[in-house]
Amino acid sequence: MGDGYNFKQLKERILALSTAQDWEVARKEWSLVGIHEADEPDTCLCGHFPIIEICEISNRTTGRRTEVGNQCVKRFLGLRSDLVFTAIKRIRKDINKSLNADAIVFFYERGLLNNWEYNFSQDTQSKRNLSPAQLKTRVAINEKVLAAIKRRGFQGVD
Numbered sequence: 354m355g356d357g358y359n360f361k362q363l364k365e366r367i368l369a370l371s372t373a374q375d376w377e378v379a380r381k382e383w384s385l386v387g388i389h390e391a392d393e394p395d396t397c398l399c400g401h402f403p404i405i406e407i408c409e410i411s412n413r414t415t416g417r418r419t420e421v422g423n424q425c426v427k428r429f430l431g432l433r434s435d436l437v438f439t440a441i442k443r444i445r446k447d448i449n450k451s452l453n454a455d456a457i458v459f460f461y462e463r464g465l466l467n468n469w470e471y472n473f474s475q476d477t478q479s480k481r482n483l484s485p486a487q488l489k490t491r492v493a494i495n496e497k498v499l500a501a502i503k504r505r506g507f508q509g510v511d
């Protein structure tokens with residue numbers, strides 16, 4: 354990549370936390386468990402600085418966790434955290450916009466959205482003309498999401 358993303362370093366560090374020692378197998382052991390936006394720029398496992406969009410990933414075989422930048426998670430681990438961040442950028446720019454399907458599922462799975470909000474989000478996702486009450490609900494959901502990803506290590510609500 355030549356832009357500060359050191360794949361070799363990322364690979365070594367991820368393999369050290371994995372069971373498989375073959376990269377193509379090892380990377381499949383990892384899941385995206387949480388995302389947040391850093392207040393202070395951070396450094397990715399690959400050495401890239403600065404990263405703001407931080408993904409917490411967990412290895413399902415070793416139980417080990419680590420944090421990696423959004424770009425590396427997408428490009429090297431193949432997890433689509435970028436789609437969730439796309440939704441976040443969209444609602445930050447315009448709080449009246451809807452989350453996308455990836456973000457709706459991501460935040461529902463982590464308990465941030467309840468069943469009712471999950472259904473509401475699906476039903477109204479592609480609607481442009483919401484009633485004032487619906488728009489109020491959408492904005493409230495968006496504000497909740499924006500607040501949640503500001504918390505370091507957000508992985509869900511217990």
Ligand SMILES: [Zn+2]
Nearest residue numbers: 397399401425
């Ligand atoms: Zn990286």
